[in-house]
Amino acid sequence: MGKFSYSENLLIKKAIKGDHNALGKILRKNHAYIYKMAYIYIGNKDDALDIMQEATIQSMKSIHTLKEPDYFLTWFCTIMARQASKVINQKIKIRALQNTSEFEEPADLSKNTNQTIDVLEAVTSLEDKYRLTLQLYYYQDFSVKEISELLTVPEGTVKTNLKRGRDALKRALGEDYYV
Incomplete structure (x- = not known):
């Protein structure tokens, strides 16, 4: 993704200041890219949507830590990557407990x-x-x-x-x- 437009930068700055509506708007504008990245991280639709949802919740809690608006998508994708890592680790633990190849793709x-x-x-x-x-x-x-x-x-x-x-x-x- 390239640089954000002036209006998108304003939305990100408002979100950093605590405006959750602005955060929602910028996430909706970039939904296709975010979903694509989530899908690549995790490999299936349901888990991708789950990590997007969890990342959104986390971003609402920590948006104030974002220093540079131009790095919003990188910052958000990093949150998604952490969520994906948690999901993957949970799956690994479940597979180890079940000890079957039933869940292998x-x-x-x-x-x-x-x-x-x-x-x-x-x-x-x-x-x-x-x-x-x-x-x-x-x-x-x-x-x-x-x-x-x-x-x-x-x-x-x-x-x-x-x-x-x-x-x-x-x-x-x-x-x-x-x-």
């Missing part, structure tokens, strides 16, 4: 001519921890250190998840996908 990818669809399907088929790490690194341009702090995991774990996620994408898309 199928790795079957349809071969589309559209490269974007291929990549999106491959990314959404990844394990949650790999998908979230790759999304933060490549789509949100977070550094390894920033991802480590955001997800409260060691930098080595972030690097490992990036490597394993890339390897899984390479396997899903094929060795010569970009050649």
Whole structure:
């Protein structure tokens, strides 16, 4: 997303001062982008909507901490990433307790001519921890250190998840996908 228009900047400044209606308006104006990012973070519609809702609640509580209006979407997406991380960790715990493969997403990818669809399907088929790490690194341009702090995991774990996620994408898309 680029810079905000003058009217959007005014809405963000009003929101920072505590105007919840202004916050609602700016979120509605950017709903499509926010939903897309939430979906990429979590990989399914229901969870994406849940993390959007939780992020909205969190943003209402902490909007006063936003210093630069131009970074509103980055700030909001960071909140969503934290929510996604919580959901993913809960899912991991549930899977460990149930110890079944019933909840695993199928790795079957349809071969589309559209490269974007291929990549999106491959990314959404990844394990949650790999998908979230790759999304933060490549789509949100977070550094390894920033991802480590955001997800409260060691930098080595972030690097490992990036490597394993890339390897899984390479396997899903094929060795010569970009050649």
